[in-house]
Amino acid sequence: MKAVRYHRYGGSEVLTLEDAERPTPAEGQVLVRVAATSFNPVDAGIRAGGLQEVFPLAFPHIPGIEAAGTIAELDPGADGHQVGDAVVAFLPMNADGASAEYALVPAEALAAAPKTVELPDAAALPVAGLTAWQSLFDDARLQAGQTILINGAGGAVGSFAVQLAHQAGATVTATSSSRTEERLRAYGADRIIGHLDFASDAVDGAPFDVVLNLVPTTPEENAALADLVADGGALVSTTTPPPENPGRGIRTARVFVVSNAGQLAELVERVDAGTLRITVADRRPLADLPAVHDEAAAGRLAGKTVLIP
Numbered sequence: 001m002k003a004v005r006y007h008r009y010g011g012s013e014v015l016t017l018e019d020a021e022r023p024t025p026a027e028g029q030v031l032v033r034v035a036a037t038s039f040n041p042v043d044a045g046i047r048a049g050g051l052q053e054v055f056p057l058a059f060p061h062i063p064g065i066e067a068a069g070t071i072a073e074l075d076p077g078a079d080g081h082q083v084g085d086a087v088v089a090f091l092p093m094n095a096d097g098a099s100a101e102y103a104l105v106p107a108e109a110l111a112a113a114p115k116t117v118e119l120p121d122a123a124a125l126p127v128a129g130l131t132a133w134q135s136l137f138d139d140a141r142l143q144a145g146q147t148i149l150i151n152g153a154g155g156a157v158g159s160f161a162v163q164l165a166h167q168a169g170a171t172v173t174a175t176s177s178s179r180t181e182e183r184l185r186a187y188g189a190d191r192i193i194g195h196l197d198f199a200s201d202a203v204d205g206a207p208f209d210v211v212l213n214l215v216p217t218t219p220e221e222n223a224a225l226a227d228l229v230a231d232g233g234a235l236v237s238t239t240t241p242p243p244e245n246p247g248r249g250i251r252t253a254r255v256f257v258v259s260n261a262g263q264l265a266e267l268v269e270r271v272d273a274g275t276l277r278i279t280v281a282d283r284r285p286l287a288d289l290p291a292v293h294d295e296a297a298a299g300r301l302a303g304k305t306v307l308i309p
């Protein structure tokens with residue numbers, strides 16, 4: 001099969017489209033014929049070697065931590081699935097991924113793909129959708145009637161977080177550049193503010209019961225974000241660690257997204273019910289993966305890019 005692989009850590013030039021052996025499912029695994037994978041910012045960190053203590057790789061490595069596709073083969077122990085089923089999954093971070101024609105996926109990570117979107121676009125759902133879900137409901141414990149600031153709402157995680165927070169009955173303030181403002185309003189943001197200016201302390205709508213930070217911020221900026229949280233509220237970050245104990249009864253948490261097929265199925269259900277939209281900024285051939293890594297590094301990727309083998 002064709003796969004993008006790398007044989008050592010490095011820049012985007014290590015990503016090579018080449019022939020690789022089609023894998024065979026071991027116990028509890030299914031082989032998915034990949035309709036698409038999707039780029040995530042963490043892919044670049046893993047490729048560069050900066051995360052090797054957390055996600056050590058065996059080389060050659062196939063990147064791509066999420067997939068949409070159809071089941072091609074399955075281990076007899078992979079109960080509840082059939083060849084031909086359309087599925088989505090968040091893959092283990094340091095196993096071979098989905099930048100290939102076929103990928104191995106633990107059966108327990110699979111959810112049925114949404115029926116109302118084209119299968120390749122469904123590859124934009126698992127990681128960003130689960131991150132938004134776990135940030136809001138597992139870490140921040142967002143409740144109906146609360147206020148939330150979503151910093152970095154214009155990206156993949158933010159687009160899902162705005163929709164899910166709105167549906168949960170929260171009043172949503174979203175930071176956004178002009179390119180994403182209209183979409184975030186349509187997704188349920190009650191108030192749109194520009195990117196935060198940490199030099200100024202006036203933030204429309206503050207204090208918030210919950211601040212969800214999706215932007216890589218400095219320790220000083222994280223302290224400023226904690227100042228925007230109401231007494232007894234929560235500051236949750238998917239990027240840099242928030243202050244451990246900012247006082248005033250504020251809880252802080254750093255998010256580490258985990259695979260959860262039940263939550264993924266819930267997200268899929270909302271997509272099919274028409275209440276959760278998947279935003280795909282671009283569909284590219286898998287051979288473009290090195291260019292996509294370069295565009296992400298240059299800040300030119302505007303939203304989720306799916307890659308089609």
Ligand SMILES: NC(=O)c1ccc[n+]([C@@H]2O[C@H](COP(=O)([O-])OP(=O)(O)OC[C@H]3O[C@@H](n4cnc5c(N)ncnc54)[C@H](OP(=O)(O)O)[C@@H]3O)[C@@H](O)[C@H]2O)c1
Binds near residue numbers: 157178180
């Ligand atoms: N810890 C975890 O488990 C976990 C899981 C998933 C993601 N993450 C991390 O979470 C972050 C977001 O992920 P993502 O997939 O949503 O990334 P993404 O799609 O690349 O989104 C980034 C968005 O942030 C907005 N942005 C950029 N600079 C900003 C600023 N200074 N202020 C406010 N917004 C700004 C931009 O939108 P606009 O310019 O349109 O506003 C951009 O589209 C990444 O750092 C990623 O690595 C962590």
